[in-house]
Structures are given as C-alpha cells and as structure tokens.
Amino acid sequence: MYKLFFDLVFKRMDPEQAHHLAFRWIRLVARVPVLRTFVAAALAPRHKELRTEALGLRMHGPFGLAAGFDKNAVAIDGMAMLGFDHIEIGTVTGEPQPGNPKKRLFRLVSDRALINRMGFNNEGSAAVSERLAARTPVFRTVVGVNIGKTKVVPEEEAVGDYVKSTERLARHADYLVVNVSSPNTPGLRNLQATEALRPLLTAVREAADRSVTGRRVPLLVKIAPDLADEDVDAVADLAVELGLDGIIATNTTIAREGLGLTSDPSLVKETGGLSGAPLKARSLEVLRRLYARVGDRITLVGVGGVENAEDAWQRILAGATLVQGYSAFIYEGPFWGRAIHKGLAARLRTSPYATLADAVGADVRKPV
Numbered sequence: 131m132y133k134l135f136f137d138l139v140f141k142r143m144d145p146e147q148a149h150h151l152a153f154r155w156i157r158l159v160a161r162v163p164v165l166r167t168f169v170a171a172a173l174a175p176r177h178k179e180l181r182t183e184a185l186g187l188r189m190h191g192p193f194g195l196a197a198g199f200d201k202n203a204v205a206i207d208g209m210a211m212l213g214f215d216h217i218e219i220g221t222v223t224g225e226p227q228p229g230n231p232k233k234r235l236f237r238l239v240s241d242r243a244l245i246n247r248m249g250f251n252n253e254g255s256a257a258v259s260e261r262l263a264a265r266t267p268v269f270r271t272v273v274g275v276n277i278g279k280t281k282v283v284p285e286e287e288a289v290g291d292y293v294k295s296t297e298r299l300a301r302h303a304d305y306l307v308v309n310v311s312s313p314n315t316p317g318l319r320n321l322q323a324t325e326a327l328r329p330l331l332t333a334v335r336e337a338a339d340r341s342v343t344g345r346r347v348p349l350l351v352k353i354a355p356d357l358a359d360e361d362v363d364a365v366a367d368l369a370v371e372l373g374l375d376g377i378i379a380t381n382t383t384i385a386r387e388g389l390g391l392t393s394d395p396s397l398v399k400e401t402g403g404l405s406g407a408p409l410k411a412r413s414l415e416v417l418r419r420l421y422a423r424v425g426d427r428i429t430l431v432g433v434g435g436v437e438n439a440e441d442a443w444q445r446i447l448a449g450a451t452l453v454q455g456y457s458a459f460i461y462e463g464p465f466w467g468r469a470i471h472k473g474l475a476a477r478l479r480t481s482p483y484a485t486l487a488d489a490v491g492a493d494v495r496k497p498v
C-alpha cells in the first residue's frame with residue numbers, strides 16, 4: 131500500500147519536498163487527540179520483552195529515529211506515535227543557518243539509498259531550546275539532542291560553538307550527542323582526531339555539568355564510517371578514558387561502494403553523505419569493532435543501513451544496545467517501526483537469550 135503510494139506520489143516529487151509533505155501530515159495527525167491515540171495503538175504497539183534500559187534511561191524498546199529527520203524538534207510526538215522508541219533531534223548548531231543550496235537530497239531508489247548534503251539546515255540552538263522548553267509531551271519518549279558546528283565558525287573556535295549549544299540544550303536532553311561526523315560541513319570530521327576530540331568532549335561534558343543540576347546528562351559521540359580502523363579504535367579508547375556514555379556508529383559515508391549498477395550515474399556522482407542499504411556492511415563492521423574494543427563499558431548505538439528487523443537484530447548481536455534508522459523509513463513508510471518491533475520480539479523469543487540485554491554483543495563475545 132505505502133509502496134504504491136510512494137511510487138505514485140513521493141517518487142515523482144522532489145525528495146526534500148516529499149519529506150516536508152510527509153512531515154506535515156505526521157505533525158497534523160499528532161495534533162488530533164483521538165486520531166493520534168488510534169494511530170499510536172496501531173503503529174506503536176508495545177512489546178514487554180523489548181523494554182530497554184540504556185544510558186540510565188528506560189525506553190519502550192531499542193529502536194529509535196536517527197538524527198537529521200527532525201532537525202528542529204517540531205515532531206517529537208509525531209515520530210513517537212509512529213513507534214520510534216527514542217527520537218534524536220538535530221543536528222542543531224550554535225547559530226541558525228540555512229544549510230547548503232538546494233537541490234541537496236537525492237533518492238537512489240533501486241539501491242534503497244539516499245545521498246544528502248543538507249549542511250545542517252536548522253533554526254539554531256536558541257530557537258530549538260525555546261521550543262523544547264515550551265513542549266508538553268503527549269507520548270512518553272526519550273529525546274536525544276544532537277549538536278554540531280555552525281558552518282561560519284572557524285574550526286579553531288568549534289569548541290565554543292558546541293559549548294554554546296550545550297549550555298542552551300543540555301537541560302532539555304535525555305542524552306546529548308556530539309556530532310563530528312557529518313561530511314557536509316567543511317572540516318567537521320577533522321574533529322574526530324583524538325587531539326581535537328579530547329578537548330571538545332571535555333568542554334562539552336563540563337558545560338553540560340555546569341548547566342544541568344540534579345542529574346548527569348549522558349554524553350555520546352557520533353562517528354563516521356569512513357574512519358580507518360585504527361581511528362575507530364582511538365575514538366573508542368578516548369571514549370573510555372573520558373568516561374563517555376556512548377558512541378553512535380555511524381553517520382553517512384562519502385564512499386560510493388555497495389551501490390548497484392542501476393542507479394543513475396549522475397545521482398551517484400552527487401557530493402554528500404550516502405545512507406541506506408549500501409552503508410549496511412561498513413556500519414555493522416564499525417559497530418563490531420567498537421564492541422570488541424569497549425565491550426559493555428560504553429553504550430553503543432547502531433545506525434546505518436538498518437532496513438528491517440533482521441538488520442536491527444544483527445546490530446544488537448554485534449553490540450548495539452540501541453538501534454536507529456532514517457533512510458529506510460522513506461522507502462518503507464509508516465508501518466516500518468511496527469514491523470521492526472514485531473520482528474525483533476519474534477527473534478528474541480526464538481533465540482537462546484532471555485532478555486534483549488543478554489543478546490547485546492553475543493556474536494562478538496562468541497568464541498571462534
């Protein structure tokens with residue numbers, strides 16, 4: 131049904147316009163009390179066995195919405211209504227910015243992939259902070275806040291920009307993510323080098339502690355799949371050293387491997403980050419590597435090419451306590467969350483593991 135609708139309507143529209151249209155519908159439905167309760171009951175059924183505790187937070191399940199879909203925190207309840215167990219808003223930058231010129235989002239339908247060079251279009255930390263402060267939640271959900279660098283801020287002043295966002299946003303965040311892995315802000319990914327990352331994460335941690343009293347906001351870092359294996363290890367070691375709460379693996383890739391021959395070559399050539407199915411193998415590999423290095427000392431979040439319940443299950447077995455997705459939502463539609471939950475619950479039931487937590491990292495821990 132959705133596939134037909136996608137082919138007839140969304141596929142014929144500019145991808146960014148289609149996103150805005152779908153987003154508007156989701157927000158509209160979430161505003162109508164009876165309707166949203168009905169939709170949530172149908173699309174976000176709860177499975178007791180999937181209840182998850184991560185980052186000191188309780189969630190209905192492990193599957194959440196990756197950053198970039200709700201950049202300005204305008205549709206948290208709408209996305210919770212569709213079954214996402216946590217919603218990561220952002221990336222939010224210190225200052226508002228328009229992002230890159232359009233067109234900046236491309237669909238590679240036959241590869242079930244997207245290429246984007248949005249460039250952190252967002253309303254900025256002050257506006258998003260105000261919106262979160264004014265929010266009256268309808269559905270109980272976990273809200274992560276993902277922060278990044280304002281484009282015009284030079285690399286040497288990046289720490290100050292992240293600290294500004296932290297001071298404004300940490301108090302509204304169930305968890306905070308330092309994004310140093312988007313390919314669409316020049317120089318951003320250089321911040322993944324440990325010499326740059328150590329002072330950045332230390333400053334954000336201190337700013338979060340200064341601005342939030344009564345609780346410690348969990349802090350995570352989101353990394354790129356394009357890091358060399360040694361650099362993945364270096365980030366993992368640094369995260370342990372600094373007492374970070376989690377690592378999100380991974381963001382989009384600048385590589386173009388894994389694409390079939392059917393996507394339009396002119397689209398494949400577009401600059402930006404590739405997401406969706408072609409990212410699956412490398413994201414999983416990075417996750418496994420991280421888990422082998424940090425084990426249960428740090429919470430791992432698996433994202434990149436998760437299309438179905440089997441993919442989500444594989445991420446859990448590879449070490450992810452939480453799993454996120456974005457691109458496949460575009461292709462699978464509103465029943466996607468429901469299908470993932472149902473499939474995960476079924477897999478857990480027939481697995482040797484009593485709880486989801488027991489399954490985390492089981493494939494990596496296995497003696498070979």
Ligand SMILES: Cc1cc2nc3c(=O)[nH]c(=O)nc-3n(C[C@H](O)[C@H](O)[C@H](O)COP(=O)(O)O)c2cc1C
Pocket residue numbers: 196197198199201220221235244246248250276309312352380381382405406407409433434435436454455456457458
């Ligand atoms: C259009 C688009 C915009 C994105 N924007 C952000 C962003 O602002 N911040 C971020 O950390 N990740 C962003 N991402 C990356 C996703 O959060 C995710 O890490 C990546 O797409 C891999 O997951 P997927 O294959 O399920 O899409 C974006 C992805 C897409 C497709």
